[in-house]
Amino acid sequence: MKQSTFDRQDSVTLDLDHLRAQFPMLQRRMRGKRFAYLDNGATSLKPESVIAAEQHYYTELSANIHRGVYEFSEQATVEYDQTREKVARFIGAESDGSIVFTKGTTEAINVVAYGFVRKFFGPGDELVTTEIEHHANLVPWQEACKATGATLRFIPVNPDGSLQLDALEDVITERTKLVAVTAMSNVTGYMPDLARIIAAARAREAVVLVDGAQYVSHHPVNVRSLDCDFLVFSGHKMCGPTGVGVLYAKNEVLEQMDPLIYGGDMVTKVRRDEATYKPIPDRFEGGTPNIAGVIALGAAVDFLSQVGMQAIAAHERDLLAYMVERAREVDELVTYGPDDLSSRGGIFSFNYADVHPHDAGALLDQEGVAVRTGFHCAQPLMQVFGVTGTVRASFYLYNSTEDIDALVNGLARIKGVFG
Amino acid sequence: MSLEDDLYQEIILENYRSKKNRRKIEGASLHAEGANPSCGDDLELFLSIEDDVVTDASYEGVGCSICCASANLLCESLHDRSTQEAREILKQFKGMLLDDLEPDFADEISDLEAMQGVKNYPVRIKCALLPWNTLGGLLDGVQ
Numbered sequence: 001m002k003q004s005t006f007d008r009q010d011s012v013t014l015d016l017d018h019l020r021a022q023f024p025m026l027q028r029r030m031r032g033k034r035f036a037y038l039d040n041g042a043t044s045l046k047p048e049s050v051i052a053a054e055q056h057y058y059t060e061l062s063a064n065i066h067r068g069v070y071e072f073s074e075q076a077t078v079e080y081d082q083t084r085e086k087v088a089r090f091i092g093a094e095s096d097g098s099i100v101f102t103k104g105t106t107e108a109i110n111v112v113a114y115g116f117v118r119k120f121f122g123p124g125d126e127l128v129t130t131e132i133e134h135h136a137n138l139v140p141w142q143e144a145c146k147a148t149g150a151t152l153r154f155i156p157v158n159p160d161g162s163l164q165l166d167a168l169e170d171v172i173t174e175r176t177k178l179v180a181v182t183a184m185s186n187v188t189g190y191m192p193d194l195a196r197i198i199a200a201a202r203a204r205e206a207v208v209l210v211d212g213a214q215y216v217s218h219h220p221v222n223v224r225s226l227d228c229d230f231l232v233f234s235g236h237k238m239c240g241p242t243g244v245g246v247l248y249a250k251n252e253v254l255e256q257m258d259p260l261i262y263g264g265d266m267v268t269k270v271r272r273d274e275a276t277y278k279p280i281p282d283r284f285e286g287g288t289p290n291i292a293g294v295i296a297l298g299a300a301v302d303f304l305s306q307v308g309m310q311a312i313a314a315h316e317r318d319l320l321a322y323m324v325e326r327a328r329e330v331d332e333l334v335t336y337g338p339d340d341l342s343s344r345g346g347i348f349s350f351n352y353a354d355v356h357p358h359d360a361g362a363l364l365d366q367e368g369v370a371v372r373t374g375f376h377c378a379q380p381l382m383q384v385f386g387v388t389g390t391v392r393a394s395f396y397l398y399n400s401t402e403d404i405d406a407l408v409n410g411l412a413r414i415k416g417v418f419g
Numbered sequence: 420m421s422l423e424d425d426l427y428q429e430i431i432l433e434n435y436r437s438k439k440n441r442r443k444i445e446g447a448s449l450h451a452e453g454a455n456p457s458c459g460d461d462l463e464l465f466l467s468i469e470d471d472v473v474t475d476a477s478y479e480g481v482g483c484s485i486c487c488a489s490a491n492l493l494c495e496s497l498h499d500r501s502t503q504e505a506r507e508i509l510k511q512f513k514g515m516l517l518d519d520l521e522p523d524f525a526d527e528i529s530d531l532e533a534m535q536g537v538k539n540y541p542v543r544i545k546c547a548l549l550p551w552n553t554l555g556g557l558l559d560g561v562q
């Protein structure tokens with residue numbers, strides 16, 4: 001999953017005009033200016049095909065799945081399960097049985113925290129994570145450790161937000177039962193060397209969860225060559241709708257786990273005092289799921305596959321390089337993240353001198369530039385940087401150098417107010 | 420109106436930059452911390468009260484310009500006020516931002532009106548109110 005796994009020369013360049021025309025939000029203006037959407041780390045914009053798929057379900061099917069004997073219910077079930085196949089193929093999973101739909105990354109991590117950690121961990125066991133994680137990949141583990149008596153340990157972090165992988169052998173020990181790590185930091189874009197972390201975990205027979213919320217939407221992924229046990233990600237960050245996400249789990253791991261949600265749709269037989277459960281993955285999808293969302297996620301996967309994940313990754317790498325180059329023109333900028341751009345995805349975090357990120361973001365907004373400000377659900381990393389927050393620009397396939405120029409020009413407005 | 424006219428006016432920027440009240444009061448009669456979890460703003464407010472009169476007020480911590488300017492204005496406006504008067508100023512300030520009420524501050528603290536423009540920026544209202552809500556918590560503890 002390292003950047004070097006694809007060859008820059010092979011990548012096709014994106015037809016930006018053609019792509020941008022498919023995103024209704026990009027036709028809007030913000031504060032009367034050209035809309036420069038640089039908050040893709042928070043959520044992505046949606047192409048027409050995804051919006052149409054969501055609407056298609058409500059206008060042409062609108063039936064529940066797995067229950068009706070009538071045509072529209074059958075069709076809805078088929079389309080729902082087709083997304084499972086598409087997602088499995090998209091991430092190179094061995095079977096669609098290992099794809100569980102959740103409402104997002106956060107829920108997927110909680111499914112693992114409850115169904116795996118709380119079931120199997122006890123005092124003396126250790127769970128390893130890092131200080132660069134999104135709160136979603138930290139807080140569930142804190143609570144699961146409290147409940148089981150297991151200990152939470154951290155791969156040490158460098159001042160630039162990269163991980164000290166030389167310390168892996170010290171942190172991942174025979175007591176380690178799970179390693180939970182992000183594939184890409186949502187603050188700096190840093191992409192740790194997952195192959196190395198997973199090899200260290202394997203050597204100790206620990207299970208590995210990869211938080212792919214920022215990575216999967218921007219890079220090609222193959223869970224089999226990566227050899228992780230869990231991969232979690234959110235539909236809304238990959239051109240899909242909100243309220244749907246994915247838990248990939250190796251079949252043999254998923255088989256051992258307990259569901260988080262019990263009720264209808266996940267059972268085979270229910271008697272007064274007990275019930276038996278469906279096979280994986282259905283056992284993990286109790287209740288009526290987000291059917292429209294899942295169907296639209298299928299359309300998002302189709303869209304991304306058509307554009308090409310390698311081309312998207314290459315495009316964002318070019319944008320990051322351009323951003324870093326333009327940022328050099330502005331002496332007041334303080335930037336965060338490793339200098340080695342080959343270890344980073346399309347995210348650029350900064351502060352303008354000592355101007356509070358909130359003030360910087362409010363002035364950029366006036367220029368039509370949408371950025372995220374604050375601590376990005378990653379307060380431990382903010383502590384490493386010694387700041388309370390940053391301004392974050394995060395790129396996607398439809399961004400152009402024009403968006404970055406708008407950001408850099410907007411910095412003049414910050415200078416105008418705060419000097 | 421531009422953001423610069425509305426929000427980032429000179430009075431607000433001056434109060435934001437002012438270091439006068441940005442300090443701890445050792446042995447303060449009252450102090451409390453206030454935080455906005457969504458943006459990371461986090462400040463501590465100190466009050467010295469003698470015979471029910473505020474003799475000194477200060478704040479420390481991190482916040483955006485709107486939050487800090489608001490905190491500085493708060494400290495300035497409370498000097499030599501009784502706790503009852505402080506409650507009245509608090510009520511007017513909140514009414515100005517939340518209920519669109521025309522404020523009627525005494526002349527010497529009319530700078531508080533500079534914060535009125537914040538009401539047009541819903542996400543910033545909580546920045547401006549953070550120090551005041553913290554004050555409210557403190558005053559609730561005073562009989």
Ligand SMILES: Cc1ncc(COP(=O)(O)O)c(C=O)c1O
Pocket residue numbers: 041042103104105106107134136137182184185186211213214234245377
């Ligand atoms: C790295 C990372 N992990 C987890 C999440 C949580 O995703 P969601 O809010 O979609 O559950 C995010 C979202 O910002 C993220 O960036």
